[in-house]
Each structure stands twice: as structure tokens, then as C-alpha cells.
Amino acid sequence: xxxxxxxxxxxxxxxxxxxxxxxxxxxxxxxxxxxxxxxxxxxxxxxxxxxxxxxxxxxxxxxxxxxxxxxxxxxxxxxxxxxxxxxxxxxxxxxxxxxxxxxxxxxxxxxxxxxxxxxxxxxxxxxxxxxxxxxxxxxxxxxxxxxxxxxxxxxxxxxxxxxxxxxxxxxxxxxxxxxxxxxx
Amino acid sequence: xxxxxxxxxxxxxxxxxxxxxxxxxxxxxxxxxxxxxxxxxxxxxxxxxxxxxxxxxxxxxxxxxxxxxxxxxxxxxxxxxxxxxxxxxxxxxxxxxxxxxxxxxxxxxxxxxxxxxxxxxxxxxxxxxxxxxxxxxxxxxxxxxxxxxxxxxxxxxxxxxxxxxxxxxxxxxxxxxx
Numbered sequence: 533x534x535x536x537x538x539x540x541x542x543x544x545x546x547x548x549x550x551x552x553x554x555x556x557x558x559x560x561x562x563x564x565x566x567x568x569x570x571x572x573x574x575x576x577x578x579x580x581x582x583x584x585x586x587x588x589x590x591x592x593x594x595x596x597x598x599x600x601x602x603x604x605x606x607x608x609x610x611x612x613x614x615x616x617x618x619x620x621x622x623x624x625x626x627x628x629x630x631x632x633x634x635x636x637x638x639x640x641x642x643x644x645x646x647x648x649x650x651x652x653x654x655x656x657x658x659x660x661x662x663x664x665x666x667x668x669x670x671x672x673x674x675x676x677x678x679x680x681x682x683x684x685x686x687x688x689x690x691x692x693x694x695x696x697x698x699x700x701x702x703x704x705x706x707x708x709x710x711x712x713x714x715x716x
Numbered sequence: 717x718x719x720x721x722x723x724x725x726x727x728x729x730x731x732x733x734x735x736x737x738x739x740x741x742x743x744x745x746x747x748x749x750x751x752x753x754x755x756x757x758x759x760x761x762x763x764x765x766x767x768x769x770x771x772x773x774x775x776x777x778x779x780x781x782x783x784x785x786x787x788x789x790x791x792x793x794x795x796x797x798x799x800x801x802x803x804x805x806x807x808x809x810x811x812x813x814x815x816x817x818x819x820x821x822x823x824x825x826x827x828x829x830x831x832x833x834x835x836x837x838x839x840x841x842x843x844x845x846x847x848x849x850x851x852x853x854x855x856x857x858x859x860x861x862x863x864x865x866x867x868x869x870x871x872x873x874x875x876x877x878x879x880x881x882x883x884x885x886x887x888x889x890x891x892x893x894x
Contacts, residue, residue: 541876603789603821678791678881683874684783696873 541681541694547595550669552624554585555593561712563704564595564689566677569612569631570605570638571685578632583701584708591712596628597673599685607638609670614643616666617657623650738841738853738866745770745857746839750827751810758803758825760861767800767887768857769880772842772850774871776808776816776826784852784874789822791877798884803827806850807834844871856883 547553547562565581567574585594598615600608611631618627630646631638647657660666677687681694688695688704691711697703739745745768749759760768773784785804788795795802804826808816813826829836834850837843842853852869865883869875 541878601786601790603823604786675794678794678877681876681878682787683876684787 541683543676543689543692543694544679545676546692547593551595551597552619552628553593553595554625556590557593559591559593559712561588561592561708562595562689562691563592563708564597564692566597566599566673566680566682566685566687566689568598568600568605568608568685569615570608570636571601572635574686575632575635577686577699578629580699580701580704584704587701587705588708588712592708597677598670599674599677599682599687600670601685607636609667610640610643610661611638612670613661613664613666614638614646614657616669617660618647618650618652620660620666621652621657623652626650738851738868739855739863740866741864743863745855745861745863746836747861748836748839750805750829750836752825752827753814754810758827760857763801764861765859767798767859767884768861769795769800769802769884770805770840770853770855770857771802772805772829772837772840772853772855774844774847774849774852775806776812783820785816785822785826786820787874788877789820789824791881792823794877794881795884800856800884805829805836807837807848842868847871854880856880856887858887 543564547564563581563584565577567577581594585592598612600612602609615624615627615631618624627646627650630649634642634646643661644654644658647654680689686699688699690707695704695707745760747760749757752758771784771788788802788804792802802824804824806826807829808826809830810828813828816822817826829850834843834848837850840853840855842851844851852871852873852875854867854875855863856865858864864887865879867875867879
């Protein structure tokens, strides 16, 4: 008992239609990330997730949920709102990539510049971000993370179980391969 | 004690041996008075009548941004919905806590278990004498000062907040479970 009770943290909100998902629904391995666009560690994780996706191919799907730590990252929420507003126009993942690739340039003009670069309907984008249309959804992501034992950013779940420890390419790849081999 | 590891700044490489067992549910919480700022103190008895969350943690300034205290700070409104007070406790001094709290924009007190070092953590069974720091131990106390839930995490694993919220919710209907 020296190390203490092990409390397995599990994803309480299952992956569903509401989520932003890359990869086939039939993939045997699912990687869910709770992330914050302004968090430098999430920025480090971004190319790592891409490398892991390249290795696993159709054996995995990847889900991103918002976990903005607004007390320490004042532009994390507008950035998440920008991703959702782009998502409403079918460009969530393109905005997601642009945000991580351009950390931490998330001023209002920066966000508009990214929306323009993606060919979005910019007036609609600006209105939706300014009116916080997607804040309830972001809040829902956040609270689902809290309830699931998210303990910092990024936090990963592999097939619904929190992945504790390192998240380099090799570790994540092996952890996903391990569950992908288990017959469903 | 077969081999001694040199601690590195990444706290998960500290020794893996555990602290004492943390006090368990049903135990009266040991009273304490600690400095929250260089010129102010906080006593556990100040919070009689409301739930209290005690979050012992190893050190200010851990090298991650979504660290345990920043996370709890973000979730503070949820704790406050249960009228619960959150107190962070480590062996860091009051000046260190002040700088850390300002840097992380924390809205709850950090208490300095500084002199005698770790005395409160020891009283709760939450001290790691081999490392000289508090363990990552959580206690949820009811309004009568009885521990209703406790949890000890491995040092490098931030426990999150789900267990705290579940404990607060389970206490709400009946404050005194026999």
C-alpha cells in the first residue's frame, strides 16, 4: 500500500457524433486528446500525434477535445472558439493545425488571418467567435475532461483509459498497437 | 535504501518508495495553523461548517503548465458550488507560494508547511521523508472536520479532480454517514 490506491481514470463521455474525429469509426484503437491551443506542451504533442497517426494508419482514430486553462492561457478560449467556428464551416482540422503551428499568435487579427487563409466565410466566423456561440460546447468538453480525470494538458485516453506517463511517438505508438491487436 | 537516486527536476524520477499511509475516511482531520502569506495564517478550524479540500503536493513550480494547482484553480467554480474551500499545502515557504500563486493566477490559498518542515503533512500521513516533500495526497473533509475521502497518488501522477468532485457529491445529501 506504499504507493497508494490506483484509481483508473476513464473517459466518461464516449466518443460520438459530436466529436471531431480523424480516422475510421471501425478503428480498433482510439486516441482521445484533451488539449489547450495555448499550451506549449500541447504544441509539442501536435506533431507527435501526426507521426503516430502516420504509423497506425486506419488502425486508429484520433479525437480532439478542448481543455482550455484560461486562468493561465488568456487566449486559449478564443483559439478554441476559432477552431469550432471553422468546424462549423467544415474546416475544424485545418484550423486546429494552423493554431498549433502558429502558437502563440492568437490575437483577434491573427485568428481572422487564419480564417481568411482557410477560405472561410469571415464575417460569419467573426460573429460566431465574438458572440461565443461555441463556448457551451467547449465547456462541455472541459467538464467531460474534469470528470474523466484529465490532469493537465495534454491528457490522452487510449480506448477510454487515461494514458499516464510519457507521450513520445514510440510510447504512444506502442500503447495504441497494444490495444489495436486485441480483438474487439 | 539499496541505491540512492539523485532527484532531477522532473518529479516523476524521484524515489518510488511511498510515504506513510494517508489518514483514511472517518478519521478526524488533525487541526493546523499555517502561513498563507508572510503575514497571515489560516487555521483548519476557520472552515468549520463547510467542506474543505486539502491538496498536499510536492513543490511549487513543477515544470508543466497544466499542473495540479493550475488545474484546480480552473475547476474552483465547481468546488465552490459545493461551498467547499480548497487549500493547497506544500513545504515551500510563504514567499515562494506568493510568487507561484501570482504567476499562476491562483484564487485559493497555498499554505506553507515550512516550520517545522512537513509537520502537517506528517500528521496526515502524507510526507515523503526520503524526498523531504509532501506527497500528492488529497483529503476531503466534511463540515464537522471529519475526513470523508482520501487519496494518495504516485508522486509523478497528478490525480485530477474527478475523485474530489465525486467525494463532494456523495457528502451532499447526508453529511453524517454512520
